[in-house]
Amino acid sequence: MTRRLSRETLIKWAPLLVLLALVIFFTALNPTFFSLRNFARIAIASAPALMVAVGVTFIIVMGSIDLSMEGTISLTAVAFAFIFAQFGGSLGGMGWIAIPLVLVLGGAIGLLNGIVHVKLRIPSFMASLAMGFVGTGAAILLTGGDIVKVSDAAFRGLLTVRWLGFPLMVYIAAFFLFVAWFIQTHTTLGRNFYAVGGGEDLAHASGLNVTRVRVTGFALAGVFYAIAAILVVARIGQAESVTGSNFMFVSITSVVVGGVALWGGIGGVWNALVGVLIVGVIDNGMVVIGLPDFVQDGVLGLLVIVAVVLSTDRKMVSFVK
Amino acid sequence: MDIQRLKPHLPWITLVVLVAIVGFTDPGFLRPSNLLGLAGDIVPLFIMALGLTFAIYIGGIDLSAQSMANMVTVIASVYLASMGAWVAVFCVAAGFLLGMLSGYVTTRLFVPSFISTLAIGGVAFSIAQWLSGQRALNMDAVQRNETFGWMIGRTWGVPHELLIAAVLVAICLFIERRTTLGRALKAVGAGELAAAASGLNVARYKILAFAISGALAAIAGLLFAVKLSGGAPTIANGFLLPAIVAVLVGGTPLTGGVGGVVNTVVGTLIVAVIRASMLYFEIDATRQQMVFGIVLIVAIALTIDRAKLRTVK
Amino acid sequence: MYQLKAVDKKFPGVHALKAIDFHVERGEIVGLVGENGAGKSTLMKVIYGAYQPDGGQVLIKGVPVRFANPRQAMEKGIGMVFQEQSLIPNLTVMENIFLGYEQQFVRFGVVDWKAMARAAKAQLAKVKLDIDPGMVTSKLSFAQRQLVELAKVLTLEERVKGDLVILLDEPTSVLSKEEVQLLFKLVRELTTRASFIFVSHRMDEVMDLSDRIYVMKDGAVVDVVARGGATAEAIQHKMVGRNVDKQYYREHLQAPYDASKVLVEMDRVGLPGRIQDISLKLHAGEVLCLVGTEGSGREAILRTIYGMLSATTGQLRIKGEDAAGYSPRHAVAHGVGYVPRERKVEGIVAGMNVYENMTLSQMKNHSRGGVLRVAEERALARDWIKKLSIKAHSEFADCGNLSGGNQQKVVLAKWRSGGSDIMLLDHPTRGLDIGAKEDVYDMIRAMSAAxxxxxxxxxxxxxxIGLSHTIIVVKDGRIQKQFACEPGAKPTPYDLLHYMI
Structure with a gap:
């Protein structure tokens, strides 16, 4: 009992302490790290990753995993660019229609993902990995391997228009983080994620429609991936079939490092935020103190293992595949 | 016909049917030289799939195989000049050790294998980037031909890659069928708890399975580097998906315990034929990934043993 | 009010419920007792809708009903308070109480937590539990969780028209005496709201609480006792009383063991929370039986000897050697064999054939440098198939497809062929039909003779009693009493029960 509590406390606060320590560490090595300009840089880099992380957080809370984000982001990003161009290529005109359409598309991909996982009874990591490949394939198909530019000034305003030093896209990400928090704490769906993650059999025995909760969770994650895709396009001004690359590793790392237990039921969107910031600060900090950026993948890989080990209650797990 | 009894035979039936269809529409496909060439080209992928077979056979997965191969292409390119033929040993040892590390993290630290191998893959990717300086590298052509030229020649029209593959298959088959290791891996895959209750050191065998997977991924990377005469941190990207597909369509389910090396041979040939047929039917190469993704889902759904999954997460 | 008429339930090879007649009246507390395997849990599962009866009728107020799942039973007012607690630890108390029924608190898609807290508070008041409904469940004590569980079931009151029937499955097993008294007081008060079916193996508690007691044995109700209608002893006799055929357990084959040769010695072995102060000696040729209720520590003792659990105090010696820090691998190397209860999960590897299973624990004996001598393995398997008359088409038969009895023979052959001379048998006859059971008894006698x-x-x-030379009764992780069981002078089941519960 006490062990459990102390573990919970640790999971709750350790990530935040790590984040603070990192900030202090990098600031000590290079004071320019601690500046509004640099924080804005971290925020811009982290905004899309945050949306992905928030999406996958819901899935991990359920005790499942979603590895489809790369494919989903690539496909929705490319689809956004095309639809945006189709409707005049400007936010000022009819281009805005692309946004809701792409969100629906993301949700649909997630829905399909969930259905494949639940109805065919395939473990989620494999079902979603395969769906991710399909998504990337579809993105290649649409673009033929080309890059699609999105240069509408109004749309790029998400990056260029700043308010208190931070560009608009950061506020948008913050807004959707708030939405995710609201879903997590104030809706039946959000709470049901925790019920499924805490004890699927028990939830089922209590009369919860676990299948529906799972499928809805994947659809919701898909919507967040689509938001991430739009933010990425806004940031780099283009979409292609590799737009989603590396988001899988970064987002899973963030969520796990932030303290969302891989076994489900523990953690939430705030953990995702802290995790994304930890990863963002490490990325940025390494550049600021002059370390080559390729060390990141290795460091993050090790960090993930440490985080999973810390968050695992060994007494509960008999064996692991 | 009972579907359960048909199931073990589905892979080779699929293969025969696919070959027949493609051969019927394009008689040129069945020319021995074409078939040999086709088979030779897929060998690096096959070797990786062979390694993955071990990880999947025990009910795990190795998502680091691709990064491992990437890393090895870089190592081989960088150290060929200084180490000569010994670089091959170095590469395989590196793969083996990183695989062991994945296995250790999975079994001793209770991190699910898809996460541990993903993380170790990240480490391998970092090493590759660090060694290569994030550039594509070239091997010295003369030295390559001297040391590893034998890997890629042809004798009486038979590509040497095929011979390498045959030797590896023989070794793996021997391990699977005739050694205590193979038997133990089967027991772990089919019934881990029973294996443990029989007094087997389950953790050690699982670690070995991941190590073998890593070593074979390294051999795949080495062969690939020799073929391309160079290496880069992302050069083998795109291998992982077809390699997993090869294992699964061959009939080794994600839940482990059945299937094995021979199944992966058949599975890889299916992948090769699908690839070739996409070219013949003028399906754009860019659609391959989509096709394989869908094939993957179908293959998992058909092979997976749902009785072993209490809840599907 | 609630009634079962001639309810029958069969599983492959087992007639679990035989024409059960059962009824509960409004406001009544009905006890249900029986030995392990008497059919109590099957009956409960039929009542709360997890199993569907094969024959007979379920009637509520005289109207036949049929439940496809527990939820349908719940909608007719039948709730279950599970022994293994069914609350989800990471949710708050109120979320657990209303899990699956949150919709009543949702306004425009938003959960009204205050309303839910108020409603939860009202439910908790029914069970006299004054805690913050927003608390995370994992922080509650075991007794508190039990009450929350009860409160959760009592929400049926508002949801369901008609009367409630609540099943309590071993609700007292982990409660202290005071907590039990509080629970009983509460249950008595709650009879104004619901009827209860109380299942327990603690006879005194059942007698204390119940208005009537159903006694089950071998899947049938053997007696219904009204309050004060019988003594605890009389009920216990009914639970176990049966004419034991001495031949059945091969008692005539029971030979004295070799008291000079100690194979296993446990000296004040303890494992916090599982067993304490266990001291025993196992001799060559001895059948030593551990007797106790579920969770009394029998399995923990077995697993400690096998090295799957490691003792924190005391000393375990196997064949004179200190076995501290042994893993199953070491135990096997010292001649220990383990026949687990979960035959299909831990006993055999389904998907592997007979000879692969038989040599799994002793591959070293049939290999050199890691290379197996398969021909030798097959010969060994053929030999044992003949010896134990295992029904398999050949040594290539998949063990997963063998019948339970034959699977068990393969497991026994695995250890015997490897020369194990310390055998740990956990429910070796569970789920076997009579013929297969007798085969196992024969093998036990043969091993003992060897x-x-x-x-x-x-x-x-x-x-x-039939099989053993020595019986050790275990309760709450401690040895209560040791019996010598010479043929003709064996203790009766009642003698044992007295120390078990």
């Missing part, structure tokens, strides 16, 4: 020491956890008390 000088093998056997630690047995038997399926029934008769089995334990």
């Amino acid at each position: 000088g093998v020491g056997i630690v047995l956890v038997a399926d029934t008390l008769e089995e334990a």
